[in-house]
Amino acid sequence: MSASAGYDYDDTRQLIARTVQEFARKEVAPGAGERDATSRFDYGLYRRLGELGVPGMLYPEEVGGTGAGTLAFCLAVEEISRVDMSLGWVLWVGAGGALSMVRGTGEQREAWMEPFILPMVRGEVVSGGAITEPDAGSDTAGAKARAVRQGDEWVINGSKIFISNAGLENCAFVSVLAKTEDGFGLFIVPTGTPGYTMGTPLKKMGLRSADTRELFFDDCRVPSYHLLGGAGSGRKQVVGSGFALTRVYLASQGVGVAAECLDLALERARTRVAFKRPIGEFQYIQGMLVDMYVELESSRMLRDKAARMHDQGERIVREAAVAKLFCTESAKRAADTAVQVFGGLGYMDETPVSRYYRDIRASTIAEGTSQIQKHIIARELGVMG
Numbered sequence: 060m061s062a063s064a065g066y067d068y069d070d071t072r073q074l075i076a077r078t079v080q081e082f083a084r085k086e087v088a089p090g091a092g093e094r095d096a097t098s099r100f101d102y103g104l105y106r107r108l109g110e111l112g113v114p115g116m117l118y119p120e121e122v123g124g125t126g127a128g129t130l131a132f133c134l135a136v137e138e139i140s141r142v143d144m145s146l147g148w149v150l151w152v153g154a155g156g157a158l159s160m161v162r163g164t165g166e167q168r169e170a171w172m173e174p175f176i177l178p179m180v181r182g183e184v185v186s187g188g189a190i191t192e193p194d195a196g197s198d199t200a201g202a203k204a205r206a207v208r209q210g211d212e213w214v215i216n217g218s219k220i221f222i223s224n225a226g227l228e229n230c231a232f233v234s235v236l237a238k239t240e241d242g243f244g245l246f247i248v249p250t251g252t253p254g255y256t257m258g259t260p261l262k263k264m265g266l267r268s269a270d271t272r273e274l275f276f277d278d279c280r281v282p283s284y285h286l287l288g289g290a291g292s293g294r295k296q297v298v299g300s301g302f303a304l305t306r307v308y309l310a311s312q313g314v315g316v317a318a319e320c321l322d323l324a325l326e327r328a329r330t331r332v333a334f335k336r337p338i339g340e341f342q343y344i345q346g347m348l349v350d351m352y353v354e355l356e357s358s359r360m361l362r363d364k365a366a367r368m369h370d371q372g373e374r375i376v377r378e379a380a381v382a383k384l385f386c387t388e389s390a391k392r393a394a395d396t397a398v399q400v401f402g403g404l405g406y407m408d409e410t411p412v413s414r415y416y417r418d419i420r421a422s423t424i425a426e427g428t429s430q431i432q433k434h435i436i437a438r439e440l441g442v443m444g
Contacts, residue, residue, distance in 0.1 A: 109182015156186025
């Protein structure tokens with residue numbers, strides 16, 4: 060079921076969806092199961108995404124990007140996630156890390172253009188966002204990592220956990236949220252900076268070929284210009300515009316996984332024979348498949364609305380929360396239903412639905428849990444005092 064079928068996407072977006080879909084089917088899908096089983100990330104695949112121009116969709120032409128926009132990038136994330144959610148995860152986490160640099164001061168853009176911005180646009184490097192701490196997940200205000208100004212440097216101390224991408228060999232830097240005397244700051248910490256160390260990869264239920272680990276900062280020093288935005292603006296950058304956008308990316312992963320689970324379940328229902336009939340002829344199975352389809356259609360419309368609004372420069376805090384909540388929860392149900400339609404075989408790793416069932420579970424937790432999304436929506440509706 061093509062992402063562009065029956066939707067009002069212009070010719071450019073349809074071409075992007077078809078191009079990435081073809082790449083995903085031919086080059087990403089064949090090794091996805093093995094990468095999951097061995098917890099191995101394929102750097103060559105990510106570089107190929109760069110050659111296709113996928114990371115550069117988010118960046119303006121002045122730095123080598125295409126400026127294709129949020130919806131176009133979401134369609135790409137969707138198609139990749141249909142066959143390998145881990146690669147889609149690395150993409151959306153890692154591709155946008157230099158956007159704040161592009162919007163930074165002249166000094167920042169000049170200093171970061173060659174080592175960070177241009178390589179990220181080309182898909183040669185990724186970044187990570189070091190926000191979550193052992194005692195501060197969705198409650199970012201509870202972060203305890205600290206940054207103290209000493210002359211022309213910031214000195215960072217603290218730890219972060221469940222951080223994506225940092226341990227990948229092509230990760231150039233992480234953006235670290237830390238307390239300062241003015242509130243919170245968001246700091247660029249390049250990989251290899253003295254005082255910045257990483258724990259071993261965390262063992263996960265799913266997303267096994269995506270890197271996740273704990274990070275430690277012990278008197279880690281970075282130049283003063285490594286502070287993104289104004290003093291005290293770090294948490295606003297993360298909770299406001301940052302999370303709103305990444306929630307739309309996560310919603311796109313949900314759309315992709317749900318679409319693939321539906322296609323696989325439909326094929327299984329047509330070909331699996333029980334009681335001398337294809338199981339798709341039984342009404343219980345039909346009802347399950349119809350529920351999957353209706354929720355998928357609803358998901359894509361909610362995701363598209365949020366992405367289009369962002370492309371138009373509108374505020375999307377509420378729309379992003381709605382899309383993230385519905386798309387990820389419905390994708391979780393879709394994966395569960397697909398496993399059920401496959402029966403015992405669906406529980407085995409020989410079938411992709413087993414991997415999708417494990418992978419999608421993280422989507423209702425990351426970037427704010429489903430419960431936090433409901434809190435945000437209630438606040439945006441004016442329910443809270």
